[in-house]
Amino acid sequence: MKTLGKKIRLLRHQKGWSQEDVAKRLDISIPAFSKIETGITDINLSRLEQIADLFEMSVVQLLTFNDAEGELKYANELETVNKKLMDRETEVIDLQKKVIELFEELRQTKATA
Structure with a gap:
């Protein structure tokens, strides 16, 4: 059951x-x-x-x-969500790099001032 x-x-x-x-x-x-x-x-x-x-x-x-059809649907949804998550992680990494670059620029500006 x-x-x-x-x-x-x-x-x-x-x-x-x-x-x-x-x-x-x-x-x-x-x-x-x-x-x-x-x-x-x-x-x-x-x-x-x-x-x-x-x-x-x-x-x-x-x-x-047959719940295999339903599991396939959820597997496809999971794959889509995982791809979106990976895209967001890439965006976060790019933003972190930008913050570091801006911080370095600010530090160099203060050092030369």
Whole structure:
């Protein structure tokens, strides 16, 4: 059941919903929904149907949902964010060099004055 919980969590993240959002829609407590996602609680058929309906899929689709597609999406997003981070780090290094150059110019100006 842990795999099902991971699938539900992935679907929830894809929708941009919090655990609270889903718990309210299912009319259960947040801890109860958290236990479903973590696999602590086994899901009965009626709850499974309710969750499948919430994500606009059949029970079979929910049970066979391939989370590799979702992981690929997150991997692509992670790659994009990492590239942006590296670009920002390069900008910071360039700015640090500029600060050092300006400091050296200021120091030389004071030394010759």
